[in-house]
Amino acid sequence: MSTIRTEPVTINLGPQHPSTHGVFRLRVTFDGEEIIDVEPVFGYLHRGTEKLAESRNYVQIVTLTDRMDYVASMSNNLAYVRTVEKLAGIDVPERAQYIRVISVELQRIASHLMATGFLLNDLGALATPLVYCFRERERILDLFEMLCGARITLSYMRPGGVFQDAPDDFWNSLNTLISDFPNYLDELESLITTNEIVLARTIGVGLLSDTQAVDSGVTGPVLRAASVKWDLRKANPYEVYDRVKFDVPIGNSGDTYDRYYVRLQEMRESIKIISQCIEQIEPGPVRTETPYFIRPPVGETYSSVEGPKGELGFYMVSDGGISPYRCKVRAPSFINLTPLKDMLTGWKMGDLIIILGSIDIVLGEVDR
């Protein structure tokens, strides 16, 4: 008996689709229910950030970086200001480095909460788990508001340090958050980690092998879920990451469940990092005096940080002027989509949604 085959059908998923987390289109070709080809279509949110940067001065560009990965502005700020500091040879006071690490780790938690919440949303657990995640994310955004007045587009960091020292209230609220958070994560885990529906839908789904993960350039939790222990905070410690103790959680098979679980464990590690920073931080200045118009010497540099989505890098070329000659962004969300076709082929429509959700893309960063 021969297998019945059907005509391939091509459908568009998006650009306006709740599970693409932005404006992103996938042209998916199905044979029956099975995916046989996928072509991502980008660019709906392209604002030409790299070109805009060429006509702004080095301090103004900080605001452009906020709008790339808009759920993790702190990490973007840090990646950018570190590159400028390297290019122009600016030192950063120790207290500023600690505040930076605290704020990017808070941002990592906020970003991972968002990823986890939306993954559950994509699984069909509409809104309820998402609200659990957003409840705690809200507290982190409140902390950011204390730091700089903004909640999403933060622009908290400046070349040479941070915009202002944290107010006294901040430390009390931070301590409360740190002590509450492990319990909260236990609560979240009790809802998800051993949930039968979650396990059935995610284990073994959307596999990405370690060799392919490295070959296709993916970074962050997606790479670590594929059992590659690579984290820039350990491999190439920046700021004060060499003074704190933390583990790098990895998965073992590279499936959707591992990607969820790596993120969850990373939140616990971030809490560890923050509490060590609170113990170690000492009073002092938080910003080196720099001129408003920074003129780095002629040259170029590449510098990267471990953002919540992966390796976020800036390649910057200076011609000695007040704005960069070229400012290229290595956007993790964009490059993490490289193996998408291989991860999706052979799966069904319902799996597509959660595999895409587990990669955790932000379209502001994909399209820039």
Added chain:
Amino acid sequence: MTKIITGDEISKSIGDASKDAVLYSDETAAWVPLEKIHEVCEILKDPDGLDYSFLTAISAVDYIEYFEVVYHLASLRKNQSCVIKVKCNGRENPSIDSVSDIWQAADLQEREIWDLMGIEFKNHPNLKRILLWEGFDGHPLRKDFIG
């Protein structure tokens, strides 16, 4: 700490495997002739040799007289990184060999460079515009682009 391999060191390592594969080098990078980039990347990726298994980023810079394509590579096992550069002459139809068959990571990044900088990647399996739409006139990251 990631060990940064200087251009001089990496050019010596490449020179051991293939003569005349590096034009010149300095502290920051090694410059490779346009027609040799595919061969050099194969040497760099070789898991038994230099083991640069991870292509961090490909960037392109418009220096008016020429375009420069910059490859940032990393070896996850040895925790090293190096920079390879290629100069690409001509403003009309600059082209360079694609390395997307060596590292899959090059796939989308090369499409992005084609789209925004207008450098053609020969033998790329799907060289289409990626962030802008088909039919868009010009390549916006070029210095002479008028929006």
